[in-house]
Amino acid sequence: MGLVSYLKSKFKEWTRHGEKLPGVDRGILIYENTSEVIRAENRLKAAGYNVRVMGPPQQIQSGCDLVIEVPLMEHLEISRLLHEAGVPPLKMVPVTGPLLAPVDLFQTVDYGEHLMVRAANMKICIEKATQTIVNISGGGCPDVPYLAFQMVGKTLHETPRPRDMGHTLCGYALELAYKEMLRQCSAS
């Protein structure tokens, strides 16, 4: 199937009688594996698109544990860009109801004096009073012990960034958790 045919077919999937679905302004890109999600996210952000990596909605049974939420109005341009970049999604699905809404990638648990944020398969836990990292866990990737060794005992502002040290999907997920922890600590 050529690119134009592909885009036309996708456009038909996303519209009803040639018009945009009422109230639908978000879509999600579904990928086979998370490394493609990371490549696609980087490509879209480099192009200036406002996209978010999230967890897949419960109604979606295919693809990996991450999806990319995109603005629906720009899906044609996004499709073209991703095909050119060699990372076309398995599917592009409009968010037409609660069961198709992507879920928050982050889970936060308040342990009183400590706060934990989980992103996908990685967790970061800090002491609230000092913002010192007391635990890094999860994953199962070979670089997790190294990441933990480098980060535990340091504050959120002292620690080297996971994105600068990690070489696996766990490093990527830990960077997301780290950024979310920073956001929550800045907001409080």
Place this chain on the structure above:
Amino acid sequence: MAVTIDARGLSCPQPVLATLKEIKSGSDPEIVILVDTDTSKENVSRAVESQGCTVKEVQSEEEGYKILVTRE
């Protein structure tokens, strides 16, 4: 005299948090932590050393590991 923390069956990061609580609030010169996974053993050992304490011994047991920690 050593105080014992039984962290078996607890999911991460609770074994670490229980250990840190004892390090900060307790006074016994030695702490024994019981864990049941390799991940908990590594996480607890790392957290203990980040607090300036020493992992004196790790014994493999039938139901996991027994970590002996001494305060500095």
